[in-house]
Each structure stands twice: as C-alpha cells, then as structure tokens.
Amino acid sequence: MNEPSELISAFIGKNMFVTPGFAEKVCRENETGTILSALASVQRCATPVLLNEELFKSMFSAALSAGKASACIPCVSIVESYSELPQKREVAHFVRHYRARYESIKNVLMNRPDLQGSVSIKRALERKTMDRLSLIGMVLDKYETKNGNFSLLLEDTTGTIRAVIKSDKKNAFTTAKEITMDEVIGVTGSCNGNVIFVNDLILPDLPIMEFKKCPEDVSVAFISDMHVGSKMFLKDEFAKFITWINGDIGSEEQKSEILKIKYLFIIGDLVDGIGIYPEQDNELEIKDIIQQYDECAKYLTQIRKDITLIICGGNHDALRLSEPQPVLDKRYAQSIYSLPNAIFVSNPATVNIHAGKGFPGFNVLMYHGYSFDYYIANVESIRLNGGYDRSDLVMKHLLQKRHLSPTHSSTLYIPDEKRDPLVISKAPDFFITGHIHKTSVCNYKSTTMISGSCWQSKTAFQEKVGHNPEPARVPIVNLKTRDIRIVKFAA
Numbered sequence: 001m002n003e004p005s006e007l008i009s010a011f012i013g014k015n016m017f018v019t020p021g022f023a024e025k026v027c028r029e030n031e032t033g034t035i036l037s038a039l040a041s042v043q044r045c046a047t048p049v050l051l052n053e054e055l056f057k058s059m060f061s062a063a064l065s066a067g068k069a070s071a072c073i074p075c076v077s078i079v080e081s082y083s084e085l086p087q088k089r090e091v092a093h094f095v096r097h098y099r100a101r102y103e104s105i106k107n108v109l110m111n112r113p114d115l116q117g118s119v120s121i122k123r124a125l126e127r128k129t130m131d132r133l134s135l136i137g138m139v140l141d142k143y144e145t146k147n148g149n150f151s152l153l154l155e156d157t158t159g160t161i162r163a164v165i166k167s168d169k170k171n172a173f174t175t176a177k178e179i180t181m182d183e184v185i186g187v188t189g190s191c192n193g194n195v196i197f198v199n200d201l202i203l204p205d206l207p208i209m210e211f212k213k214c215p216e217d218v219s220v221a222f223i224s225d226m227h228v229g230s231k232m233f234l235k236d237e238f239a240k241f242i243t244w245i246n247g248d249i250g251s252e253e254q255k256s257e258i259l260k261i262k263y264l265f266i267i268g269d270l271v272d273g274i275g276i277y278p279e280q281d282n283e284l285e286i287k288d289i290i291q292q293y294d295e296c297a298k299y300l301t302q303i304r305k306d307i308t309l310i311i312c313g314g315n316h317d318a319l320r321l322s323e324p325q326p327v328l329d330k331r332y333a334q335s336i337y338s339l340p341n342a343i344f345v346s347n348p349a350t351v352n353i354h355a356g357k358g359f360p361g362f363n364v365l366m367y368h369g370y371s372f373d374y375y376i377a378n379v380e381s382i383r384l385n386g387g388y389d390r391s392d393l394v395m396k397h398l399l400q401k402r403h404l405s406p407t408h409s410s411t412l413y414i415p416d417e418k419r420d421p422l423v424i425s426k427a428p429d430f431f432i433t434g435h436i437h438k439t440s441v442c443n444y445k446s447t448t449m450i451s452g453s454c455w456q457s458k459t460a461f462q463e464k465v466g467h468n469p470e471p472a473r474v475p476i477v478n479l480k481t482r483d484i485r486i487v488k489f490a491a
Contacts, residue, residue: 010036016049050340074262074308076353079363082324082346082421089415096417098138098182099157104423105184105402106136108204115186115202122158127191134188135196137161139181150176154187163187165198175201178379178397183406204402206427209446212362214354214479219260221245222475224267224368224434224452227316228299229292231285232457233272237472237489238299244487246304261476263353264307267434267452268314268368270296270328270336276316277461289318289332297335305341312347314368314434322412323370323405324348324421348404348421350428354479362479365428367404369394369435369451374410388467391451392442395431399424399444430477437462437469441484448482450475 004023011018018026026035109115118134127133137154145151150165150173165176179185179201186202223241227233245264247255271292272284286292300309311328318332319325325347330337337344345351348367355361372394376382382393398404404422405411413422430448437454453473462469472490477483 007035011051016051018051022051074306074353075355075361076263076308076310076343076351077355077361078343078345079350079352080421081349081351082326084414084416093415093417097415097420100416100418101403101420101423102138102156102184104420104425105204108402108425109136109184109186109202111207112186112202114188114200118186120158121154121156121161124161124191124196125159125194130190130192132188132190132199133196134186135161136184136186137163139179139183139185142176142179142181149173150179152176152179154185161191162195163189163198164195165201169199172198172201175203178381180375180378180407180410182408183401183403203400205400206402206445206447209427211446211482212360212429213482214362215359216354216356217260217478217480218262218354219257219476219478220263220265220353221261222265222267222432222450222452222477223455225269225314225316225437225454225456226266226296226299227269227272227454227456228296229284229286229289230272230456230459231283232459233285234455234457234472234490238455240489241472241474242299242302244489245307246302260478262307264303264309265364265366265432266300266309266311267366267432268312268347269316269434269454270311270313270333271317272456273316273318280461283459290334293318293328293333294335297339300336300339300342303341307341309339309342310345310351310353310364310366311336311342312345312349312366312368314347315370319347321370322414324414325368350426362429363426364430364432365424366432369433371398371405371411372433372435374405374407378407388436389438390440391433391436391438392440392444392449395433395440395449395451396442396444399427399431399447399449437467437471439470439473439475439486441475441486448477448484450477450484 004020007023008018115134118136121135121137124133124135137156139152140155141153143151148167152163154161154163165172167173187196187198188200189196189198243249245261247258274289281287286295313319313325313328315321318329327344327346328336350363350365352361352363375394375397376387379397385393402424428447432450434452436451439453440451442449454469454471457471458469474487476485476487
C-alpha cells in the first residue's frame with residue numbers, strides 16, 4: 001500500500017486531516033510504522049484537527065524519538081451542554097421544573113442507606129404513633145424558634161410537613177444552619193402528628209469515588225475572567241502567559257513541563273461586556289462588544305494549536321444572564337469561533353477530557369459562578385470564614401447540595417420543565433469556576449475544586465463592594481499525578 005495514502009487514511013480515522021504533500025514529507029523524514037502505532041492508541045478527536053508541521057511535531061516528537069507509541073492527542077467530548085431553544089415560559093413551567101429537580105435529587109438521596117425506606121410526606125402524616133421513619137423533601141421555609149431550635153417546612157409531591165431540629169442534636173443542628181431555601185434533603189426521625197422530630201439531616205452530597213489518575217503525562221490549565229475591553233485588562237501579563245504556555249521562555253526542563261499542557265479551560269467573562277454595572281463605560285477601552293471579542297481572539301489565536309481550548313460564557317459575555325447560558329453568540333463572537341482548536345459549551349456544562357483505551361477520562365464540571373454572591377452573603381459559615389476570599393467553601397457547599405444554585409433567588413434561571421440543568425447529576429472529577437477573581441485550589445472527596453483567577457486589575461465597582469482580586473494566576477494540574485501548581489504572571 002502507498003505509505004502517504006495509508007497515513008492520510010489513518011489520520012482521517014482520528015478526525016485529523018493533512019495535505020498529500022505534507023503526508024509525503026512525513027513519510028520521507030520518519031518511520032511510518034511508528035506514527036501508525038502511535039495513532040492506533042489515540043482517541044478520535046472530538047472536533048476536526050488540521051495537522052500542520054508545528055502541531056505534528058508537538059504531538060508526535062516523543063513517539064518518534066523513542067520509537068514507540070507515546071503520542072498525546074487532546075481528546076474532548078461534551079457530556080452535557082445546554083442547547084434548548086428559547087420559548088415562552090409560564091407558571092406551569094416553574095412547577096414542572098421544581099418537580100423535575102426534586103425527582104433528580106431524590107434519586108441521588110435514595111442511594112443513601114438511611115433513606116432507602118423513605119415514605120412520602122402524605123404517608124408520614126397518616127402515622128398514628130411516634131414511629132421512626134425517613135422522608136425526602138424540598139425546603140419550603142426555615143426559621144429559628146424562640147427555644148433555639150430550627151424549624152423546616154418540607155414539601156414533596158404529596159404534601160408538606162414541619163421538621164424540628166433540636167439544638168441537642170449536634171450534627172443535625174449544625175447541618176440545619178447551612179440549609180437554604182429550595183434544597184432537597186433527607187430527614188430521619190420520629191413523626192408525631194404533623195411534625196417530624198429530626199434525628200439526622202442527610203444532604204445529597206458526593207459519593208466516595210476513585211481519585212482518578214491518567215496513565216499519560218499530560219497537564220491541563222485553567223483561566224477565567226479575561227475581561228478584554230476593560231481599561232484594567234492586564235495586557236502585558238496575558239501576553240507573558242501566552243509566551244509561557246507556548247514554551248518560548250524558561251529552561252529546557254521548564255519548557256518540557258509546559259509542553260505537556262494539552263487543554264486550556266476558559267471559564268467565562270472573556271470580555272468586559274457593555275452595561276454590566278453602573279458607569280462601566282468610563283472603565284472601557286473598547287466600547288463595542290464585537291470589537292471586544294475581536295481583540296480577545298487576537299490573543300487566543302496566539303496560543304499553540306496543539307492545546308484544545310474549552311470555552312464557556314459568563315455574566316459579562318454577550319449572553320442572557322439566565323442560566324444555563326448558551327454557548328457564545330456567533331453574532332458577536334464570530335472571531336472567537338474562527339479559532340481551529342476551540343470547543344464551545346454552555347454555562348454550566350460538563351466535558352470529558354483525555355479518555356483513551358482502558359481509561360474513562362476526567363469529567364470536568366464548568367460553571368462561571370454567578371450564584372456565588374448569594375451564598376457568600378447568606379451562608380454564615382462561608383461569610384464568617386473568608387467570604388469572597390474562600391470560593392472553595394462555596395464550591396464545597398454546592399457540591400454537598402448537588403445543585404449549582406438551589407435557592408430560587410440565588411441566580412436567574414430557565415425553568416426547564418423536563419429537567420433542572422443546574423442539578424449536579426454525576427459527581428465530577430474536577431469542578432471549575434471563576435467569577436470571584438481569586439484563585440482557589442482544594443480537593444473535596446474525589447473532586448478537585450479550582451476557582452480561576454482573572455486578568456483585570458481592581459475596578460472602582462470592585463473597590464466599592466469590597467472585592468480584592470488576585471489577578472494573573474494560572475492553576476496547572478498534571479493529570480498523571482493530580483499534582484497542582486499555580487503559576488503567577490503578575491509582579
């Protein structure tokens with residue numbers, strides 16, 4: 001068989017494309033069998049990749065020098081990205097939306113041993129004696145009694161019941177302090193009339209899972225909140241980041257580590273937007289939204305093409321505020337869509353990266369974080385233990401609730417009647433956010449939580465509300481070891 005044709009066919013099978021001239025050049029300069037062996041162990045690319053000489057060398061240099069199949073091709077598959085078309089919403093949509101949420105989280109809670117025999121609220125109210133029982137409900141009301149106890153009004157599809165958590169039930173009482181409206185929780189206790197006296201409160205929370213590690217020595221980087229178009233956009237620092245991630249600075253050892261980065265997540269707020277907060281126009285260098293995206297594209301196109309960019313929107317992007325936000329709007333961000341190595345998803349979204357033969361890959365939950373403001377203000381343990389400096393506490397709180405914005409007023413949202421897209425239906429390997437403008441890295445159970453930094457110095461609005469950003473910091477995760485380091489690009 002003609003070697004160039006064989007190579008072209010093999011590349012096409014992996015959704016990679018080369019010109020016949022380039023294929024002939026590769027066959028002349030390299031051992032074709034080695035390249036075919038390397039390709040055989042590579043997962044098919046989620047989006048078409050045009051393979052040029054620079055990209056080919058970046059992907060296959062290790063395999064060619066070692067004479068074995070060790071090429072690393074980025075692999076991204078979209079697990080969940082919201083794409084429903086806009087429609088008129090009525091009260092009935094909200095009712096069905098909350099029912100869908102209740103059923104989704106109820107199914108999670110039913111896996112807990114203490115709740116597998118749960119009864120409906122209607123059945124609980126029919127009990128004539130102080131029987132021990134368990135049930136699952138959505139929090140309709142909460143207050144602290146004059147005796148220092150907590151009282152919750154719980155609701156399911158059959159009725160409502162009052163749940164009392166006494167202060168001497170230490171664990172349940174501590175959990176009750178963190179409860180906010182509209183969460184779905186489980187309770188165990190004794191029912192007396194129309195009241196259940198709670199022994200334990202059970203959150204959906206994350207299960208214990210394997211702390212996955214990838215067999216290949218590959219890294220992933222995370223950034224957010226670029227805010228291109230703002231006068232406070234840190235051009236020099238972002239240019240330094242681009243030079244760094246392209247491997248153009250540093251020792252040979254450092255460059256070798258940098259070139260292991262094959263994925264770059266961008267978690268919203270690519271541009272500063274227009275009319276986002278009062279008197280924003282006084283702080284804009286670019287006052288046209290299309291030109292803001294054009295300028296952003298000029299930066300992102302400089303990043304080496306063997307890195308896959310995974311991009312979602314944020315509250316400053318040219319999108320509706322209601323969540324889930326769709327993918328970036330092509331009417332305004334056409335220049336971003338011209339990037340050949342970019343994948344676009346909704347906010348929130350879940351993507352899987354680096355799956356391969358015998359390895360399931362990593363599920364990455366992306367959420368910009370617009371609901372964070374509410375929980376920082378309204379959850380005492382977050383507010384009193386760092387607030388905006390501790391985005392990890394907010395992320396842990398939401399993972400425990402298995403919802404990105406459980407309280408009705410914590411964010412604007414679309415009342416999808418089929419499902420609640422903000423439910424965390426599956427435990428992620430990574431939970432990645434932005435919005436707070438401060439980097440935070442922490443593990444909770446088997447999930448690595450990462451909050452992105454920003455590329456904007458402090459604005460007058462941030463100063464007014466007491467935000468203290470820490471810009472130009474990039475978390476890097478080695479997927480083989482799960483080691484994390486934060487690279488700083490600001491002086």
